[in-house]
Amino acid sequence: MKQSLQTAFSCSSFLLSYPELGWREALTELLEEIEAIEQDDVKASLATFIKQALNKTNDQLIDSYVYTFDFGKKTNMYLTYMNTGEQRERGIELLELKQHYKKSGFEVTDKELPDYLPLLLEFFANANEQDSEPIMSKYKENIQALHVQLKEAGSMYKPILAAVLLAIDTWGVQTN
Template sequence: MSYSQIQQTFQLCSYLLSYPDQELMDSLEDVKSELESLAFSAIKEELVQFLEKAKLKSLSELISTYVYTFDFGKKTNLYVTYMTNGEQRERGMDLLFLKNYYRLNGFDVTDKELPDYLPIMLEFASLVDKETLKPVFERYLDNIKEINNHLDSEVNLYGHITKTIVLALEEAGISKPVRRSGEIYV
């Protein structure tokens, strides 16, 4: 799988993890068509399964699943530093690290979302090279895997997306977590 396909996967996952609306529902077939260009069959299969399951739901059902999964799930919320830090001071340091790292690499984060919001992280990943990606995702790999481990794709369609993210990170060479990167001083 080429790195540009990995970036495309991150962008698709970021989009599919956005709060569901009619525009998302209307775009599911277009997203499925975009998957044809992906070479890694396991990633493609996970995303196709998500899309097929999403098409079977009404918008209100998809919203309900999303809210239940990500807004009320302490172990499955999309703020990756919350899992390890909660509201502790250390989380503030992680958020500052992310915001500064994004800025250093030309990625401006709006104030609408915290920088540890997984769709924002994936959007960043879709725009940068492997070396720029590594410090962020090595640092938070365990948190992302933890979210994935709590989402059984047989029960919750969003498990297909989190599994795709883990597979794409592995394809990008992110396989071992590193808590702090000695290469980055923020």
């Protein structure tokens, strides 16, 4: 079951990445990959998003992504920003998260901040349970808050966050 959920996290990470050249073309393959996910509700949520995305042009996908995540203060994917904004405490939290990744053997570059949701999901997809569960627990409420904001905005990305939350719940993680 956990491996199936890790597949869901990996697919969600990809789906939340910037839709650069080749991204849309990979969706058909991803639709096949999600068939390996055992949890029907998680699979259905991801399939919903993929089918919506396949009906959009590359330009529409880029516009939607930028409008939602780059210009939306309440819908950005930097999870610690929700707690502290640009306060000094955020830097400490980012450092602790980066150190947790390193201790877990998960290598990150300086390309993205460690609280970037697609990076966090990639960590969940690759880390062992004892390393990923405390982070899932710590940021579950932030992911829920982002999901609420996406729902209120009528965003096409809400099924991905629904799938992530269903996967976290199925994993058995409670919030801190």
